[in-house]
Amino acid sequence: MPTFHDPSADAEEARQALRGLAHATIRIDDPDVLYGVVGELLGAARSLEQSLIQLAGASLTYQGRAAHDDGDLGLGAADAWAAADALRQAAQHVSAAETVLDQAAGHLGRIAWQPPQRQWVTVVFLQGEEAEPVLDLIDRDGTVVAIEQLRGYDYGDETTNAALANGHVYDEPPRGANDRQVIAGEYALTYSHAFGNVALYRAYTPPADTPAAGDGPQRSGPAQDAATADAARRALEERRNRVRGDGSWFTPDRITDIKRNRGLER
Structure with missing residues (x-):
């Protein structure tokens, strides 16, 4: 269950949930579930985008405390900035995924799946x-x-x-x-x-x-x-x-x- 306050625990929870979904979607027996699953993934993508932006902000916030093992603060700050930039780019890619997921949900929402011909x-x-x-x-x-x-x-x-x-x-x-x-x-x-x-x-x-x-x-x-x-x-x-x-x-x-x-x- 999500804690809503422990980012490490909730990140692990999200990973396990997505791992379970990957197994559960190996075979889809009922196409009626597609719309709901895609809708949930669309919501998950929006939350993931927000999380990535917030993580990027945290990396910049604590940039002054970043140092390499040898104590070089300059190199540490540069890596903190680079990590933040990469996280923002990841958020942009997720935002693009949201757009196409939204399109997929729209298409699925117009489908009335017919029962198999018996x-x-x-x-x-x-x-x-x-x-x-x-x-x-x-x-x-x-x-x-x-x-x-x-x-x-x-x-x-x-x-x-x-x-x-x-x-x-x-x-x-x-x-x-x-x-x-x-x-x-x-x-x-x-x-x-x-x-x-x-x-x-x-x-x-x-x-x-x-x-x-x-x-x-x-x-x-x-x-x-x-x-x-x-x-x-x-x-x-x-x-x-x-x-x-x-x-x-x-x-x-x-x-x-x-x-x-x-x-x-x-």
């Missing part, structure tokens, strides 16, 4: 007998429990890559005229008792250098498409090799248990 990837789509235990679960325990169960299909990057390679990425979670939809956090559950289907989608934020697209796969060239598709195929093969229970590669263990307990195995 898209949705398919985690799983079930219909017919595969969907029946999940629809029963929705009726009995609610959509939150159903979403938790269906999360068993989500293999993270594997699921995302497979969805991108196969074009299962959407600006909004797909929903038919007779479908019901519930969005909970990063997941969207869509289901229809009339048509006997259930689908789970997960929110996906494309990398900053990925061009925006509507419904359909993200394209970045034939070579990248082939690599993505190949990775997706390998991921799906690994999932098949992890199968237990009823032998259906697209049914996670928790849904398999529900089906077995309710006598719905095929």
